[in-house]
Amino acid sequence: xxxxxxxxxxxxxxxxxxxxxxxHDVVAVHGHFLQPGPEWEKVATGLDAVCKKMGVPxxxxxxxxxxxxxxxxxxxxxYKAGLTPNxxxxxxxxxxxxxxxxxxxxxxANEIATGHYVRMEEREGxxxxxxxxxxxxxxxxxxxSLVPIETLRKAHFPLAETFKRDVxxxxxxxxxxxPIPSESQxxxxxxxxxxxxxxxxxxxMSGGGKAVLTDGTVVGKHKGLWxxxxxxRRGLGIAWKEALYVLDKDVERNTLIVGTKDQLSADGCVAxxxxxxxxxxxxxxxxxxxxxxxxxAKPSNVEMRDGKLHFHFIEPHTRPTPGQVAxxxxxxxxxxxxxxxx
Numbered sequence: 001x002x003x004x005x006x007x008x009x010x011x012x013x014x015x016x017x018x019x020x021x022x023x024h025d026v027v028a029v030h031g032h033f034l035q036p037g038p039e040w041e042k043v044a045t046g047l048d049a050v051c052k053k054m055g056v057p058x059x060x061x062x063x064x065x066x067x068x069x070x071x072x073x074x075x076x077x078x079y080k081a082g083l084t085p086n087x088x089x090x091x092x093x094x095x096x097x098x099x100x101x102x103x104x105x106x107x108x109a110n111e112i113a114t115g116h117y118v119r120m121e122e123r124e125g126x127x128x129x130x131x132x133x134x135x136x137x138x139x140x141x142x143x144x145s146l147v148p149i150e151t152l153r154k155a156h157f158p159l160a161e162t163f164k165r166d167v168x169x170x171x172x173x174x175x176x177x178x179p180i181p182s183e184s185q186x187x188x189x190x191x192x193x194x195x196x197x198x199x200x201x202x203x204x205m206s207g208g209g210k211a212v213l214t215d216g217t218v219v220g221k222h223k224g225l226w227x228x229x230x231x232x233r234r235g236l237g238i239a240w241k242e243a244l245y246v247l248d249k250d251v252e253r254n255t256l257i258v259g260t261k262d263q264l265s266a267d268g269c270v271a272x273x274x275x276x277x278x279x280x281x282x283x284x285x286x287x288x289x290x291x292x293x294x295x296x297a298k299p300s301n302v303e304m305r306d307g308k309l310h311f312h313f314i315e316p317h318t319r320p321t322p323g324q325v326a327x328x329x330x331x332x333x334x335x336x337x338x339x340x341x342x
Contacts, residue, residue: 001025001026001027001108001109001110001111002019002024002025002026002027002109002111002112002113002156003027003029003101003104003105003107003111003112003113004019004026004028004029004112004113004114005029005030005031005096005100005104005112005113005114005115006028006029006030006047006051006058007030007115007180008030008043008046008047008178008179008180009115009178009180009183010115010167010168010171010178010180010181011115011116011117011159011164011167012114012115013050013171013176013178014115014159014162014167014170014171015113015114015115015156015157015158015159016028016051016054016056016113017054017170017171017174017176018158018159019113019156019158020054020056024156026056026113027056027057027058027059027104027107027108027109028047028051028056028057028058028059029058029059029060029061029100029104029107029109030043030044030047030058030059030060030061031061031063031095031096031099031100031103032044032060032061032062032063032064033063033064033067033071033091033095033188033189034064034188034189035064036064040062042179043179043180044060045179046178046179046180047060047179048060050176050177050178050179053176054176059107061100061103063095063099063100063103066095066099067091067095067099067189070090070094070095070098070099071087071090071091071094071095071189072087072189075087075090076199076202076203078323079195079199079205079226080203080205080206080226081251082225082226082249082251082322083322083323084229084230084321084322084323084324085323085324086143086293086323086324086325087187087189088143088187089142089143089145089325089338090146092143092144092146092147093146093147093148093151093275096114097112097147097148097151097152097155100112101151101154110154111154111155111156112151112154112155112156113155113156113157113158114155115159116133116143116144116157116159117133117134117135117138117140117157117159117160117162117164118130118131118132118133118139118140118141118144118157118160119131119132119133119134119157119160119161120152120155120156120157120160121334125282126278126334127153128152128153129149129277129278129334129335130144130145130147130149130152130277130334130335131332131333131334131335132329132333132335133159133160134160134161134162134163135159135162135163135164137164138163138164141327141329141333141335142290142293142325142327142338143293143325144335145275145277145325145327145328145335145337145338146273146275146325146338146339146340147275148275149276149277149278152277168181196226196227199226205224205226206224206225206226206254207223207224207254208221208223208224208254209221209222209225209253209255209256210222210254210255210256211236211238211255211256211257211258212255212256212257212258213257213258213259214247214257214259219238219244219258220236220237220238220239220240221237222236222256225249225251225254225256228246228249228256229246229321230246230247230248230249230319230320230321231245231264231319231321232245232246233245233246236258238258242260243260243261244258244259244260245258245259245260245261245263245264246258247259247263247264264318264319265316265317265318265319266313266317266318266319266320267312267313267317268300268310268311268312268313268317269291269311269313269320269326269341269342270308270309270310270311270341270342271309271311271325271326271338271340271341271342272307272308272309272339272340272342273339273340274304274307274308274309274337274338274339275337275338275339276336276337277335277336277337278336278337280302280303280304280336280337283302283328283330283336284330284331285301286299286300286301286314287299287300287301287302287328287329287330287336288300288328288329288330288331289302289311289326289327289328289329290326290327290329291317291320291321291324291325291326291327291341292320292321292324297327297329298313298314298315298317299313299314299315300312300313300314300317301314302328308339308342309326309328309337309339311326320341321341322341322342323340323341324340324341325338325339325340325341326338326339326340326341
């Protein structure tokens, strides 16, 4: 039996529809990650009604405490440590393909399905591998690069060949409407996507300090390192003869390091918390590395040393952001692994 993770949105609902049409034995499971309240009850009630209409068993699970421990608290801790975390990439291995999949297995499902726009395909010498989705504008393989390959090989991705623009039309053809018709916000647990307000409301964050050039010249002040991220230009509030960008953050000295655009380039980076989907000995000499979601993967040499991935960029590359994910691909979009940038 396949446990289908249904959020209430259009993508996961269509995944459920497609699998049922293909004749699979399915159970719909909604894992609610946020604090219970009227909104959750509305989504759960809506999903229950849709599943009854389809003749599919439905279960709603309250997983908010685990989500808070596994995703929200690390998110806050990372910002306090001067990082810019990627909570969606963390949520996938820990919650969706972790806690939620464990709950599905207790319900009798030995496989999982989600609404991610990715594919699982056979690759010679590597076996079944994660590959970019057909709709490259919605490809989500970057966010799944930290999920163990053993788990992904138990997963179904019905939207592998689907284009996002067609989803609502296909659902309408089945006379189905998702309980949440609109797109989800960027970070599900951050109201109005205002992460600064969220951090201030949930934790005592560090105060202001100096903003300096790489040679130590003081050029202004910052209002908290956690308010800034590498590559940022807007909102610095620093008057200088040239446009300045955030280059780095010295947490120990509570100092923001800024510089000119030409100083943003990097020769490489290091990633830890590595998830290997294929043994590095089987990787091509030149891999493609993606260090931001909305970024084109670029060629790089890479070596595994001391449990970390050491990238040596072949082409000019903007400075990667510590806390974000470095996803490793072949030229045809096969995911070889991923790690968290140091």
